[in-house]
Amino acid sequence: MSSLRTEGLTKAFGGVLAVDAATVELQDGKINALIGPNGSGKTTFFNLITGMIKPDSGRVLYREREITRHSPHRIAHAGIGRTFQLCRVFPRLTVLENLLVAVRRTRLRELLAGLHDKGEIERARHWLRRMGIEHLEDAEARDLSYGQQKLLELAAALMAEPDLVLLDEPAGGVNPALIDRIVSLVRDLNAEGRTFLVVEHNMDMVMSMCDHVIVFDRGAPIAEGPPSQVREDPRVLEAYLGV
Numbered sequence: 001m002s003s004l005r006t007e008g009l010t011k012a013f014g015g016v017l018a019v020d021a022a023t024v025e026l027q028d029g030k031i032n033a034l035i036g037p038n039g040s041g042k043t044t045f046f047n048l049i050t051g052m053i054k055p056d057s058g059r060v061l062y063r064e065r066e067i068t069r070h071s072p073h074r075i076a077h078a079g080i081g082r083t084f085q086l087c088r089v090f091p092r093l094t095v096l097e098n099l100l101v102a103v104r105r106t107r108l109r110e111l112l113a114g115l116h117d118k119g120e121i122e123r124a125r126h127w128l129r130r131m132g133i134e135h136l137e138d139a140e141a142r143d144l145s146y147g148q149q150k151l152l153e154l155a156a157a158l159m160a161e162p163d164l165v166l167l168d169e170p171a172g173g174v175n176p177a178l179i180d181r182i183v184s185l186v187r188d189l190n191a192e193g194r195t196f197l198v199v200e201h202n203m204d205m206v207m208s209m210c211d212h213v214i215v216f217d218r219g220a221p222i223a224e225g226p227p228s229q230v231r232e233d234p235r236v237l238e239a240y241l242g243v
């Protein structure tokens, strides 16, 4: 059973077919990985699912309902959260403020006017504790290390209580100790019932953390299965090595 699936999803930029008739089904309740060589369409696929860009053709279904061409806000509301390859936080807001605006961007004005919702502050503190950055609540986001900003971004995504979380290169630019922390956090969040789709180039992380691996090449899946199986697949080696 799958909560998210795509059918023939296609997106071209000029003459480049970034995502080419991709039919993909995620395993529900699992940590799914999306891997593939540079430029194989992984980030574009994420952007199509989360409504950041619109497909040329094909469909995205979540819980058997069509969400193709819905706005990013509506897709987030349906229960799909995400982080970005190059971390996106508001540099001049504090850590806590970043989480409060994450709930609803339109409330930025209220936030700046000092109007806080107590329940939301409690939830924000809960996620900061889970990320282990609660001591940084009043720091401006720009003063955090890159890895801490990634944890903040994950906390911001979790503020909307998503059932499906898309992580775009969570280990990119992060030191090994923090990678371990992110892995154990993702495992815990998954054990609590959240499904994950993780784009990641760090193969150690993919192989040790993920249950199901989908391999993209030239905009579409060429192989999928458990990590041990995918690692041995000649099509995957060929896509990566170009042999």
Ligand SMILES: Nc1ncnc2c1ncn2[C@@H]1O[C@H](COP(=O)(O)OP(=O)(O)OP(=O)(O)O)[C@@H](O)[C@H]1O
Binding pocket: 013, 014, 016, 017, 018, 036, 037, 038, 039, 040, 041, 042, 043, 044, 045
């Ligand atoms: N906004 C855009 N305009 C033009 N071309 C784009 C755009 N976004 C992506 N592309 C092209 O589409 C293809 C797929 O890119 P995409 O970023 O989705 O791949 P990726 O698998 O995420 O790569 P990486 O692993 O390097 O992050 C590439 O050829 C890329 O140059």
